[in-house]
Amino acid sequence: MSRNLAERKFNRNWKGILLFLLPAFVLYGLFFIYPIFTVIFTSLTDWSNFRTMHFAGFKNYSNLFKNPTFLKAIRNNFIWAFVLAFVQVPIAMTMALVLARKPKGWKLFRTVYFLPTVISGSALAMMWKAVYNPTNGVLNAILGIFSANNGTNWLGDMNTALVAVIVQQVFYFGYFMVIIFASRLGIDDTMYEAAMIDGANVWQQEIHVTLPMLKPVLITAITLAMAYGFRHFESTYLLTGGGPNHVTETMGTFLYTKLSSAKWAEGNSIGTTIILLGGIMISVIRSVLSREK
Amino acid sequence: MNTTKKLGPVDILAKFFKWFFLIFFLLFMILPLVWILISSFKTNLEFNIKSPFALPEVWQFSNYRNAFSISNLPRMFLHSIIVAIVTTALNLVVAAMSAFALSREKFRGNNLILTFLLSGVLIPIIALMVPIMKINNFLHLYDTLGALILTYTAINLPTSIFLVHGFMSTIPKELEESATIDGCSFLQRFTKIIFPLTKPGLVTAGTLVFIYCWNEFTYAMILTISEKARTIQLGIKYFQTEFSIDYTGMLAAIVITMLPTIIVYTFMHDKIISGMTAGAVKG
Numbered sequence: 001m002s003r004n005l006a007e008r009k010f011n012r013n014w015k016g017i018l019l020f021l022l023p024a025f026v027l028y029g030l031f032f033i034y035p036i037f038t039v040i041f042t043s044l045t046d047w048s049n050f051r052t053m054h055f056a057g058f059k060n061y062s063n064l065f066k067n068p069t070f071l072k073a074i075r076n077n078f079i080w081a082f083v084l085a086f087v088q089v090p091i092a093m094t095m096a097l098v099l100a101r102k103p104k105g106w107k108l109f110r111t112v113y114f115l116p117t118v119i120s121g122s123a124l125a126m127m128w129k130a131v132y133n134p135t136n137g138v139l140n141a142i143l144g145i146f147s148a149n150n151g152t153n154w155l156g157d158m159n160t161a162l163v164a165v166i167v168q169q170v171f172y173f174g175y176f177m178v179i180i181f182a183s184r185l186g187i188d189d190t191m192y193e194a195a196m197i198d199g200a201n202v203w204q205q206e207i208h209v210t211l212p213m214l215k216p217v218l219i220t221a222i223t224l225a226m227a228y229g230f231r232h233f234e235s236t237y238l239l240t241g242g243g244p245n246h247v248t249e250t251m252g253t254f255l256y257t258k259l260s261s262a263k264w265a266e267g268n269s270i271g272t273t274i275i276l277l278g279g280i281m282i283s284v285i286r287s288v289l290s291r292e293k
Numbered sequence: 294m295n296t297t298k299k300l301g302p303v304d305i306l307a308k309f310f311k312w313f314f315l316i317f318f319l320l321f322m323i324l325p326l327v328w329i330l331i332s333s334f335k336t337n338l339e340f341n342i343k344s345p346f347a348l349p350e351v352w353q354f355s356n357y358r359n360a361f362s363i364s365n366l367p368r369m370f371l372h373s374i375i376v377a378i379v380t381t382a383l384n385l386v387v388a389a390m391s392a393f394a395l396s397r398e399k400f401r402g403n404n405l406i407l408t409f410l411l412s413g414v415l416i417p418i419i420a421l422m423v424p425i426m427k428i429n430n431f432l433h434l435y436d437t438l439g440a441l442i443l444t445y446t447a448i449n450l451p452t453s454i455f456l457v458h459g460f461m462s463t464i465p466k467e468l469e470e471s472a473t474i475d476g477c478s479f480l481q482r483f484t485k486i487i488f489p490l491t492k493p494g495l496v497t498a499g500t501l502v503f504i505y506c507w508n509e510f511t512y513a514m515i516l517t518i519s520e521k522a523r524t525i526q527l528g529i530k531y532f533q534t535e536f537s538i539d540y541t542g543m544l545a546a547i548v549i550t551m552l553p554t555i556i557v558y559t560f561m562h563d564k565i566i567s568g569m570t571a572g573a574v575k576g
Binding site (some may be wrong): 013015017020023024027028030031032034035036038042095096098103109110111112113114115116117118119120121122123126127128130131135136137139141147171172173175178179182184226227230231233234237238252255256259264267268270272273274275278279287 | 315319321323325345386391394415417418419420424443446452498510529550554558564565566569572
């Protein structure tokens with residue numbers, strides 16, 4: 001009797017399980033699986049709005065890697081990835097460690113540092129466009145106080161544009177900070193007490209107790225930062241559109257120009273490059289980091 | 294720090310730098326926001342001629358009225374709200390269903406499917422611009438709110454499934470077992486027992502999805518062409534042309550687009566921060 005019930009339940013559940021997984025599978029199929037295969041396979045064709053699809057081998061790729069604009073875009077994606085991973089994450093970690101010692105007002109600091117993460121990137125980009133404005137922007141006005149206002153057109157000048165776009169993003173470290181902070185609070189207080197009894201000062205505690213314990217979360221943060229670097233699109237698109245003269249171009253903005261001119265196959269060859277290059281860099285960094293220290 | 298020890302010069306210097314950076318970053322996050330908030334109340338003449346640090350002579354609330362009338366802001370606002378609410382609901386139902394099937398039923402391949410579903414976060418969505426646009430074309434959704442709703446629902450599934458699955462796994466099995474004996478079906482166990490108990494997990498996941506939908510720009514741009522389906526973030530792109538002669542009106546419009554998430558964040562920051570923290574741990 002009881003075995004009967006169990007069997008019936010088992011049989012009935014299979015239908016339920018499949019039915020419950022179906023919506024997710026359909027959406028994954030439509031928006032992840034099918035697109036990935038399309039991106040990879042059609043990148044080997046000459047598909048665009050103007051011609052039917054023919055196999056074209058690696059022509060798109062050879063053109064792409066001969067194109068100086070695209071090479072600039074790749075270089076910029078590497079700059080983004082490394083600045084986010086090795087400037088933003090260390091800042092985030094430092095601030096997380098400072099806040100974990102619970103200085104006065106630490107909750108306020110944490111909440112405010114995280115605030116930009118919930119505001120739309122497009123609104124923040126427009127705000128920074130106003131800040132960087134050469135004639136009535138607040139940045140040049142602040143520099144004016146120190147009589148250093150040279151009327152720099154931060155986003156329009158080829159020498160400053162990339163730095164300007166990166167700076168407005170790199171100090172928004174709140175996301176990585178809260179991840180690291182949560183992990184830091186997970187460390188048992190007794191470890192610090194033991195270190196203190198052994199005569200370790202605050203610095204030694206952080207270096208010998210905190211850092212080794214934070215290694216997994218730091219690897220996660222660096223991986224995510226790398227991934228964001230290769231995916232970067234929005235604020236560059238809104239602040240400079242990849243200009244002036246392509247100095248801020250990224251693979252994302254370049255892909256978007258291909259999409260706008262209906263060059264689907266060329267666009268997809270960029271998409272494939274983003275997927276592959278990002279994937280390779282992330283696995284390289286992960287294997288290097290998890291081996292060391 | 295440690296008050297029992299005497300402070301050496303290094304400690305004093307460290308303390309100075311600690312507070313210097315704490316306050317520097319605080320100002321970095323806040324001041325630009327305060328600056329555009331104040332500037333959004335100025336006349337264009339004031340904004341262009343007077344010092345950027347000055348307060349408005351008369352607070353121009355009319356900028357906000359103009360922002361609403363010039364850029365069709367109310368309609369875009371409505372679109373954003375519809376997209377965010379419907380996407381959140383749809384995403385949570387789909388995520389909760391698959392999380393239920395995977396967390397409450399142990400079967401062969403269970404972990405494999407979960408890993409597959411969660412690995413969706415690793416995909417750089419930006420690389421899939423062309424096919425995602427084509428799919429929405431194919432479904433006759435291009436330039437409709439439906440395109441945004443379906444796409445955002447899918448994009449947010451990996452995170453939501455992770456959060457909801459994690460939460461569901463903590464609900465004790467005994468509750469369902471007794472319900473099964475009482476004659477509850479698979480569906481009833483989900484709707485009557487597990488779904489209500491998962492509420493805190495759903496609130497966290499739902500908040501993240503809602504914020505994502507409200508803030509999303511790139512796919513809103515790729516999947517729409519006309520005002521028929523334009524959301525507020527996309528509207529920002531057109532502010533510059535629409536407000537070409539009314540710069541401070543544009544700043545007012547930007548403030549309006551920022552406000553909803555700032556308000557939500559003010560009331561729910563702890564929940565949002567812990568949700569985003571949990572969402573990242575899977576790496």
